[in-house]
Amino acid sequence: MDSFVPIMITIHLENGFCKLSNMPFDSILAKLHFQQEMNNGTFDGDYYKQLPFLKMSDGIYHTSKPFYEINHISNETIIKSFNLNLYLKLDGDMTYAQKILNPNSNHLRQHKIEFELIYTDKITYYVHGDYKYIESLLQNLNFIGKKASIGWGKIFSIEMEELKEDFSLVKDNIPSRHLPDISKYKSKDLYKVNIPLTPPYWRACNDIALVSKDTL
C-alpha cells in the first residue's frame, strides 16, 4: 500500500486509430492481471475479486477514463459470416444443437457491424497504484480498444510517469471517471445513472454512479 503512487500512462498508437470505450483503465488492468494469473496457473475463475495493485476508496479503483484529442473520425464496416466447415471441424457436443438447414439464412446469415473509428495520436490515463507491477502488466498490452485481430489500436509505445498529484478521480475540478453516489462527490453537474462501479463494466447490476457530460 505504501508503494502506491499516482501515475500518468500515455499510450502512443502505431497506425493512429482505434475504437475505444470510455470506461476507466481498471478494466484493462484487470484483464491483464487475470491473464497473467491464468498463465501462471493460479487463477481461480473469479473475475470480480479485488485487484491488489490499485488504490481503492469508496468502492471504486483510482483509475481514470481515457483522455484524447480527436483529429478526425472514419467508419469501418465488418461483415461477419458463419463458417460451416469450421463449425463442423470444432466437433463439439451436437446432442441438442438445432439442425442447420441453410448456413446462409436466418440467424446464420451474414451481417454487417459498423464502427466509428477515432483518429488520435496518443491516449492518456491516470492511475494510482503499484508502479512496478503495473509496468510489468503493461508489457503484455499490445493493442487497445476493439478489433485487435485486424490491427485496430496497435500500440507503438507506452510511457509511464510518476506524478505528485492524483488525477485519477478529479482533474481540474472535472471528474475523470464515474463516481459513487455518496454525498462527498455530489455536485450540481453530476447526475445518477445505473452503471457498474468496478470491472467488468459490461455486466448488468444495480450500482448507481454519478456521471457528467465530461465523464460519459
Next chain:
Amino acid sequence: MSDLINQPQKVIAKLFGYSELDTNVSINASVVYENKDNLHCKCCGRIQDIGYLDPQNVLINISANNIYSFLNLTSQFFCVYCYYIQKNYQLRYQKIKSTDIGDIVVFENHYEKKEFKTDSIKNDLYFIFKTPPKPPFIIMLKEQITATAIVNMAHRVKPTIDKNVIVVNYGLTQHIVDRKHTLQCLKDFVRIKTAFQKLELKVSDEVLFNRTKSTKYDFWFTPSLRANEKFLKIYRNFLNIYNESTRFVAKIMLQTYIEHNKKEK
C-alpha cells in the same frame, strides 16, 4: 427500489401480457419456481425470482434472440420474463409487424408508443429531452437490420433514473447522454451550419453527426473539406466536445429541433 430499475425485463413482460409461469416448455428443461440460489439469468444477466433450469440451452430460440447478445450464457438459469418476451417476439415483431416492443417508452405501470423516426418533424425523442417525464422510465428504439429483422433488445435495456442523464436503448446498444449537453449540441450545430454558409462550405449533416455509420462517410468528407483548415478547426472542436453517443442521439431529433425552432421564432 422499484422493479423498473432492478428488473426491467419483469415490467416489460408483464406489460406485454405475462401472467403466469408456463410449466410445459420442454422435457429437457426443468422448471424452478423460486430462484433461492440467486442465480443470474443467462439472457438478461440479472437475478430474477422465477424461471427455468436449462443447462443444455434448449429454451433459447436463436431466431428470436442473437445468442451472442446474451449477458451470462454460462449460467443454467433462464428467467421466465426473458423466456416470455423471446417466445412472443416472433409473433409481435415479425408476423404482425407491430412495433410493440420497439419504439416505446416504458413506465412502471404502462407503456406509450412513440415516433422515433429520424426524418420525422414530430420526433417524440426531442419532446422527451425538452420536458422529461418523471423517472424511472425506459426509452426503447428498435434497430431495423433488414426489412424483416428487428433486434429483440428487451434483455439488454437500461432504465433512465435521473431526468438529466437519459439512456437511449437503440437496438442492443445503450447511448447514455447528458440531456442539457445533447440539446446544446443541436444549438451548436445550427450555429456552426450558418458559420459554414458564411465560409461558403458545403458540409453535409452526416459529416458532424455520422448517423449513417457506413462507408459513405468518406464520400461526405470530401477532399476539399479535408484540406480546409478553417473547417477542420470547427470540425475537431465539435467532435471533441460531443462524443459519439451524444451526436447519434442529437441527429435522431435534429429535424424536429429545426422545425420546432422555426415555429418558436
